[in-house]
Each structure stands twice: as structure tokens, then as C-alpha cells.
Amino acid sequence: MKIRLSSPIVTDSVVDGRGLRTVIWCQGCSHDCAGCHNPDTHDFAGGYEQDIDELVQEILAVQMQSGVTFSGGDPMIQAASCAAIASQLKEHGTNIWCYTGFTFEELLDRPDCRQLLQYIDVLVDGKFELSLKSYELLFKGSANQRIIDVSESLKQNRVVLYQFDCV
């Protein structure tokens, strides 16, 4: 199985979730947010393909990371491939964050995305809204986006925001 990436993994990121994180840059996005910081990742045929098992081995070889973050592009465009990666990482106890332009509620209607959500610890959801952009925000670009505790949200069948002070 393969995934389409826009670029190689980045390690030691401190802006894509809590701690030092390895970031997977997924290619393909349909949201077309005004002011998008990463327009080169939109083309579904852009980037390049990588074997999923090779990518997982590459990620697991990186030392001293707090977790892995799916970014892009929109990882939910390739939800089945991301789920295959995330399921392997979870076997190693990896903490996983994911960014998406879809809302949590929209993802619940798509079986492939629901599958991926099973492996995600924290989801940052919603399109980037230029009018709500702020540099004061932690781990998100605009105020409409939510940082969601996924397992609690699935359990309670409603959005439960991630609590930074209790982990």
C-alpha cells in the first residue's frame, strides 16, 4: 500500500502539536482556503508516492520524539492510507495528532475517516479562515479551528476539546 506525500517527513517540529513531533506531509487538498500556507500540497496528482511500510520504519527509526502528526494537504483525503500507517504506529504506542480542513462532524459520515479517527489522539479540525487568523493561537491557524480529544469525543458522541493542562 502507498501514500502520496508532498515532501519527506520533518522531525523535531514544535509547531505541529505538543512536544517534539515527526510530521507526515500528505499530498492533496480540496478545501482551497484563502491564505493557505501550503498551496503546493493541493494537487491530488502532485508530490510522490511512498510505500507505507517503508515510511513507518523511517518514522520509528527517529529517536526522542513525542509523537507523529499527519499534516498536508489534508490527510483525510487519503484516510485509508493514513489509517494503515497510524495503526502500525499505535502498535508502538505512538501519540498521533492530525490536521484536517473537514470538521469532526463531517468526518463521522465517512467510514474511511472514522476508521482513521480510531487511531488519532488529537484532531485539529476545520478550514483555515483568513479573517480569523491569529499568531496568538497554539497549534492552529485560525480561531474557528478546534483542538479535539478524539477518543473522548467518540466515546461521548460530541466534540470534547483537548485539555492541555491535564496530560
Ligand code: SF4
Ligand atoms: S485545509 Fe490546509 S492545506 Fe488545505 S487549503 Fe486549507 S489551509 Fe491549505
